Amino acid sequence: MNAPQNHATDSFSAVLRRTRLAAIVRGPDADAALRTVLTLLDEGVSLVEVSLNTADALGVIRRAVAEAGPTAFVGAGTVLTEDDVARARDAGASWIVTPALTESVAASVRVGLPVLAGALTPTEAVAARRAGADAVKLFPASIGGPAYLKALRDPFPDLPFVPVGGVDPTSAEQYLAHGAVAVGVGSPLVGDAARGGDLDALRERARRFVALCAGDTTRGRA
Numbered sequence: 086m087n088a089p090q091n092h093a094t095d096s097f098s099a100v101l102r103r104t105r106l107a108a109i110v111r112g113p114d115a116d117a118a119l120r121t122v123l124t125l126l127d128e129g130v131s132l133v134e135v136s137l138n139t140a141d142a143l144g145v146i147r148r149a150v151a152e153a154g155p156t157a158f159v160g161a162g163t164v165l166t167e168d169d170v171a172r173a174r175d176a177g178a179s180w181i182v183t184p185a186l187t188e189s190v191a192a193s194v195r196v197g198l199p200v201l202a203g204a205l206t207p208t209e210a211v212a213a214r215r216a217g218a219d220a221v222k223l224f225p226a227s228i229g230g231p232a233y234l235k236a237l238r239d240p241f242p243d244l245p246f247v248p249v250g251g252v253d254p255t256s257a258e259q260y261l262a263h264g265a266v267a268v269g270v271g272s273p274l275v276g277d278a279a280r281g282g283d284l285d286a287l288r289e290r291a292r293r294f295v296a297l298c299a300g301d302t303t304r305g306r307a
Contacts, residue, residue, distance in 0.1 A: 096199075097132075097179070097219060098219050101132060101219075102266050104129075105266065106132065106294055107130075107160075107182075107267055108130045108132065108269075108275065109249070109270065109271035110122055110134065110135050110136065110145075110271075110275055110279050111162075111163075111279060112140065112275075112279025113280060114281050115141035115142075117278065117280055117281040118135065118139050118140065118145045119149055119152075121275060121284075122149045123152055124287050124288060124291070125274075125275075126149075126157055128288050128295065129291070129295045130294070132267075133157075133159055134162040134180075135159065135161060135178075136161075136162040137163045137164060138163050139279070142161070143176040146161060146173065146177055147176045150178075158180060160178050160179060160182055161178035161180075163182070164182060165185075165188075165189055166192075167188050167189065167192040170192040170193050171192075171196075173198075178198070179199075180200070180201065180219075181193040181198050181199070181201070182201045182269075183200065183202050186213055190202045190218060191216060193217075194216065194218075200219060201221075201222045203222045204222065204223065205223065205228070207241070210244055219245070220245040220246070220247050220266060220267070223237075223247065223249065224249045225250030226249055226260070227251030227252075228250075231248075231259035234246060234260055238264045246264070249269035249270075249271075252270045252273065253270075253273040254273065257270065257294070257297060267298070268298065270294060273290075274290050276290060
């Protein structure tokens, strides 16, 4: 397995801005979800989120960290409550993702976990940053698409937006071109792997997304 990023020298925000890609894993099969997380990490997807609505999500996080090492950036997603934050931290999650501005944002900040906080409107985006979010998860980004991100960036050029929801290779390029610090990608990257699907196909998609987000149009082609 490729060496994971080292938390001691590389912060969540630094990795987010450098790699510009976060993978979102959710599914009904815990073992398949674990294999998916490890495959993504192995293919250079440095930030992998395990949604808490995945089967045995905390177990998947715990096992992934044990296998990949404590320096792997395995996060917990769909984190809604203070209790969710505590359980995710105890399982070894090194970053938190929320779908909205809930108590989980403040709870994550209090315990020192980087948080990608969900927001859609300008008011929510500003509130997320003021609450201590490391970046703003623009969700669901598919409602407005890249044009909406461009409109938000005009008054808020310094807000670190990460579009999530319906992000495919084409829109990912557009979001990044419009100033997103990164994109969060679920099914267009993960496919059916978290349900027991083809890991070789997952590897190919991962390589393409890693290359795309790095701005390398020559790598990851079939």
